[in-house]
Structure formats: C-alpha cells, structure tokens
Amino acid sequence: MSDADVTRVVEEAFREEWGRVVATLIRLTGDWDLAEECAQDAFAQALARWPRDGVPRRPGAWLTTAARNRALDRFRRHTTEAARLRALASAPTGPDPEPAEEDHVPDDRLRLMFTCCHPALPLEAQVALTLRTLAGLTTAEIAAAFMVPEATMAQRLVRAKRKIRNAGIPYRVPPARLLAERTAGVLGVLYVLFTEGYSASGGPSPTRPELAAEAIRLARVLAGLMPGEPEAQGLLALMLLQDSRRAARLDEAGDIVTLESQNRAKWDHDEIEEGLRLLDDALARRRPGPYQVQAAIAACHATALDPDDTDWPQIAGLYGELVRLAPSAVVELNRAVAVAMADGPLAGLRLVEELRAAGELAGHHLLAATRADLLRRLDRTAEAAQAYEEALALAPTDAERRYLARRLAETNGT
Amino acid sequence: MKYLLLICAEESVEVSPEQADPEPWIEETERRGVRLDGHRLCPVGDATTVRAGLVTQGPFAETKEQIAGFDIIECADLDEAIEIASKHPVASFGAIEVRPFWPE
Secondary structure, X not given: OOHXXXXXXXXXXXXHHHHHHHHHHHHHHOOHHHHHHHHHHHHHHHHHHHHHHOOOOOHHHHHHHHHHHHHHHHHHHOHHHHHHHHHXXXXXXXXXXXXXXXXXXXXXXXXXXHHHOOOOOOHHHHHHHHHHHHOOOOHHHHHHHOOOOHHHHHHHHHHHHHXXXXXXXXXXXXXXXXXXXXXXXXXXXXXXXXXXXXXXXXXXXXXXXXXXXXXXXXXXXXXXXOOOOHHHHHHHHHHHHHHOOHHHHEOOOOOEXXXXXXXXXXXXXXXHHHHHHHHHHHHOOOOOOHHHHHHHHHHHHHOOOOHHHOOHHHHHHHHHHHHHHOOOHHHHHHHHHHHHHHHOHHHHHHHHHHHHHOOOOOOOHHHHHHHHHHHHHOOOHHHHHHHHHHHHHHOOOHHHHHHHHHHHHHHHHO | OEEEEEEEEEOOOOOOHXXXXXXXXXXXXXXXXXXXXXXXXXXXXXXXXXXXOEEEEOOOOOOOEEEEEEXXXXXXXXXXXXXXXXXXXXXXXXXXXXXXXXXX
16 A cells, blocks of 8 residues: 555544544543544554554554553653543553454544533534534634634634533533433534535635535534434435535636526535435434424425426425424525515515514625515516615625625616 | 532512522532532622722622622532522522632
C-alpha cells in the first residue's frame, strides 16, 4: 500500500472514528482536553505506523487503544493521578491492540452527543462542541464556518468545556424522564448545523456543503445509535431529501434556482431513495414528530415528476400538522405558500397578511419576499414591486439579493 | 457537587400561600439528603449594599426580580440540581438560579 493510500485510509478513519475515540477517552479520563489531545496523537501515530506495519484489521479499536495508552503515559508522569490511572488501567477496552470482541463495548458517542447538546450550554456552544468533539473539525474550521474570529471560537469552546466541568453537566445518556426533551435538543443542534450548511445565514456563498455533509454524517450516527427513536430517522430522512436537491439549487453564477425551476435530473436520486425508505420506516412506528412531518413534505417535492405534479393540498395539510406539532411563524409562512399553491394566491396572501398584522417575522426578508411573490401572481404589480424592494433591503446573502433584484426588475418591466 | 439555589421573584407578585409554600419541597429535599442549608430572606428594602467602601441602602442591582431566599444543595450532577430546582414552588412564578460552588 502506498503512502498516499495510507494517508487516504487514515483520513477516512479520522472521519469515521474520531468521535468514537474522543467519546471513549472522555469517559475513561473525564478530561475533555486530554481526550482530544490523545485522540490527535493516536491519529498521528497511525500516519507514522500504518505505512510500515499495515492498516490494522479494526482501525477504530487500534486508534482507541493507542489514545488510551497515550492517556496512561500522561497519567503515569503525574503520579498524583493515581486513582484515575487505576480506573483507566482496569477499564474494559483491553490492552490488546486488536481486541477480539468490541461489539459489547457501549458506543460512547451517544453520551457525548447528549452532553454537547445539554440545555445548560448556549446553542452556539452546543453546535461548536458537537463539531469539535464528534466530527473532529478544528477550531479554525468551525470559526470559518460560522464566520467568527478563531480566537472567539476557541474561547467559546473553552468556556463550554469549563461549564461542563464546573457545573457538573453529566456525561451520560439521560434517564427516561428526560430522554424525550433532551433528544429534541440533540436533533435541534444537528438540524441547525445542516441548515447553516444548506442555506447559510450570511456571507458570500449561499451554501456550505461541508457543514451539511457533517450534519448528515452525525444524523446517521444518531439514527444508528437510537434505533427506537423515529424522529432521529425522520431527521436523517429530512436532511437527505433536502440535500438531494443541492446540485440543482444553484446555477453556474451561484444564484439560487427556485424549486419549480430546478432541473430535476440533477437531483441525487440515491439520496432521495434512502430518504424515502427511512421516512417510511419511521412513519410505520406511528409516533409522528416535527422532523418526520418535514421529511414527508420534502418527500412530496422529491417524488413529483415536475412542478405541476406536486401534491400541494397534501403539502398544505402537512404544514397544518407541523403548525400543530411545532408552532412557529416561519412554519405558518411556509403553510401560506403551500395554501397559495393548493387554493390560489389570494388564499395564501390572506394568511401572509395575518402574519404581517400579528407583527411576527417583522424585518424578515422571507415574509416580504413571499408577499411580493403572491402580489405579483395576483397582478398587483405596484404593491409587489414595493414588497420586493422591502425584501431586497432585508435579504442577508448576495445570492438572495440577486434573485430578488431579478424578480423586482421583471415586475417593473411588465 | 454543591450548588447554591438563588430563589428569585418579583416582590410585588401575588401568589396564594399554598402556591408559595416551601414546606413540601423542604421535606422532600431533606428526606433525599440533598439540602444542606437554606433560608428565606427579608425584602430588598431591608438590604444594605457596600460598594467600594460606600454604604447605600437597597439591593446591589435594581432589577424587577430580587433574591428572596437561598438554598445550598448537594447533588450528583447538574441534572439532579435542575430537577430539585424545578420542584421549588417559586420556580412556577419566579426563577431559580442554579449556581455551582467554585471547585475545590
């Protein structure tokens, strides 16, 4: 195997195993910084040794053992850590670098996810910690993804880890009485991560596919670790169904292509198929939740042969269900769009005007953009142009501004 | 882990004596052995603040919610502390700040 091949294998192992190695080391040492350092060290050792010794049969077990041995070395040098050393030495990973049985060793990534997403931590810290400890992104990469200076992100991570330690945030899967609420928190963090990648909240590029890919990877892990939780599967299905449109969502100039104008041949049909299969599985458990409903909406779009084939009455009904399960002004706005498609622009505009009168979403470009669109379809050109201008002033990304400017020009031209 | 629970409420808020009765909570926390100490405090009008050597009357911060009492609890972790705090009667109409002790 060439060095380049080994580098590729180590990179793959990094993506697959980083979270597991860190999660296990946190359980064994109780020290988050030490766990990260030892994991990093284990991957460096792999880069040095795998070209010489060959890639081990179980790379994950090899890496975990290497990281654990590194932690043991560190503790040996500080004899005051005697108690922790004893605990670590007797911990059930086995000193054998190729343990015969590892399947009964619990997967620590689930407890790591729950701890990273503990509600006592600020949301942005939850997201950053998840990316650092579970996905293995560097502080610089996370800072770049959220467009904050690296020092700010480093401080955010330090503070979060300090709070976990000082406030006694437990490192475990929550007990039954807390599980539903805390699971919703974990799902929420992964979805924030995905939407930030799918539709960036600011900056020159409207998408950051690498963040969306990390979110999908983590959602896949979570769905695997919580096979009894249909919402975890629902979230993964939702991400896959939305991500399937990625290649069709932007044109050559990097501008947004609306769903109705997208080239459906460019959709990723493998992702659609997997998403639909996961959704069917989840819905069969008959415990619906907001992610399953959103995935069902995405599925309506994904299975329509062309825009005219879209089952809008079904989508409007699903949004009604979503309003009931997870009420929010943004969901109401989406419902208004679906109702406009099912029952005509006037019916949709009525709902939009209700939202507007309630003062919800004031200052949000999507409210103004939706209203502009409905007014345009009703041939109320002057009002539409005014609403497009309002939306243009509020839109956060360049691509959205270009799209709205185009629509405004079209409206003024007709 | 030791935590200080700061029991905060607006002094003007009106609640029935049953709703504010801390006795069942005190009984439960003492039975579970998590409550080490605690007391209700006099209203902020009775407070005195010493800041940079200057003595002023009243609380250290002019806010709507004021500290009405405190409890010191010893719990396994933050989740248990949150559970204890959420059962305190004031949690239903005021706020409870759960503050860990500085690690020794």
